[in-house]
Structure formats: structure tokens, C-alpha cells
Amino acid sequence: MVINLLDYLRKTLQITDENAILDLADEDGNLQNLPDQHPRRNAARLVQPKITYIPILIERNEDGTPKPYTPMVKRMRKDQDFMKQLQIQYERRERIRRPGRSRQDSVKDRGHLSRQANARKSATALKKGQIRKPTK
Incomplete structure (x- = not known):
């Protein structure tokens, strides 16, 4: 251990x-x-x-x-x-x-940054037509 x-x-x-x-x-x-x-x-x-x-x-x-x-x-x-x-x-x-700042605060910030990066990737893929926008 x-x-x-x-x-x-x-x-x-x-x-x-x-x-x-x-x-x-x-x-x-x-x-x-x-x-x-x-x-x-x-x-x-x-x-x-x-x-x-x-x-x-x-x-x-x-x-x-x-x-x-x-x-x-x-x-x-x-x-x-x-x-x-x-x-x-x-x-x-x-x-x-x-x-x-605690370690947990740092980890939360990194998670927030990852979500922002994923949102940017999704927006880029949507613009390029790689994924379709959901229809209502």
C-alpha cells in the first residue's frame, strides 16, 4: 500500500x-x-x-x-x-x-476546461457537417 x-x-x-x-x-x-x-x-x-x-x-x-x-x-x-x-x-x-486552492478545486477547474474543449469540438464538427443538428 x-x-x-x-x-x-x-x-x-x-x-x-x-x-x-x-x-x-x-x-x-x-x-x-x-x-x-x-x-x-x-x-x-x-x-x-x-x-x-x-x-x-x-x-x-x-x-x-x-x-x-x-x-x-x-x-x-x-x-x-x-x-x-x-x-x-x-x-x-x-x-x-x-x-x-485545494486539490479538489484544481480538479474541478480541469473538468470545467475539458467540458469547454468538448463543446468547442462539437461546435466545430457541427459547422463542418460531421454531425447533424438535432431536429425538434
């Missing part, structure tokens, strides 16, 4: 700060987003065998916004490509989750 994996990482890395969040990234810097998964989800389905994962520490500032991600393996901090990929994901997450 995801919660067991995160607890194991916390104990192994000796992370005592309860507000600190842990995640895993592959060697290319792609986060697995473990904190966003259901705690009882099978962790074996999220991580693949024979792939090396690097623990990532995600801390928060006083105002609750996350600090830039910190790899727990020091040599990875010197890998510019790895750090660049982490920075891209950090910035993407911050754009989606603006301060004062």
Missing part, C-alpha cells in the same frame, strides 16, 4: 517533520505523485521493478506553499537534467494549485 511505502521511506530516511511530504522520482526526474494517490492503493502498481527511484522531500513554507523539491540522494542534486525536470513539475503543480 502507498501509505506503507511512504512510512517506510520516512523511517529509512529519518524524516521526523510530520509536515514534510515524500515522493519518488525516476532517474529522469519524473515524479510518481505518491501523495496524490489513495493511501490504500497497491504501491506495486505505481512503481515498476528494475527502475531506480530517488526519494524526493517536499517541504512547505510557513504560508503552506511548497518549497522547491529536494532529492534525498545528494549526487542527484548535481544532475542538471534531473533538477530541471523536477523544477518543471514543481512549477506545473504550482500553476495548477494556486495558494488558497
Whole structure:
């Protein structure tokens, strides 16, 4: 389970700060987003065998916004490509989750945007004659 994996990482890395969040990234810097998964989800389905994962520490500032991600393996901090990929994901997450917004609000917004995109596609298809306008 995801919660067991995160607890194991916390104990192994000796992370005592309860507000600190842990995640895993592959060697290319792609986060697995473990904190966003259901705690009882099978962790074996999220991580693949024979792939090396690097623990990532995600801390928060006083105002609750996350600090830039910190790899727990020091040599990875010197890998510019790895750090660049982490920075891209950090910035993407911050754009989606603006301060004062919950994850659920962000998901609702994305759903709203998807509905708008589908409406535009339908309108375009209607104009091109690919679908017929319903008759009354």
C-alpha cells in the first residue's frame, strides 16, 4: 500500500517533520505523485521493478506553499537534467494549485476546461457537417 511505502521511506530516511511530504522520482526526474494517490492503493502498481527511484522531500513554507523539491540522494542534486525536470513539475503543480486552492478545486477547474474543449469540438464538427443538428 502507498501509505506503507511512504512510512517506510520516512523511517529509512529519518524524516521526523510530520509536515514534510515524500515522493519518488525516476532517474529522469519524473515524479510518481505518491501523495496524490489513495493511501490504500497497491504501491506495486505505481512503481515498476528494475527502475531506480530517488526519494524526493517536499517541504512547505510557513504560508503552506511548497518549497522547491529536494532529492534525498545528494549526487542527484548535481544532475542538471534531473533538477530541471523536477523544477518543471514543481512549477506545473504550482500553476495548477494556486495558494488558497485545494486539490479538489484544481480538479474541478480541469473538468470545467475539458467540458469547454468538448463543446468547442462539437461546435466545430457541427459547422463542418460531421454531425447533424438535432431536429425538434
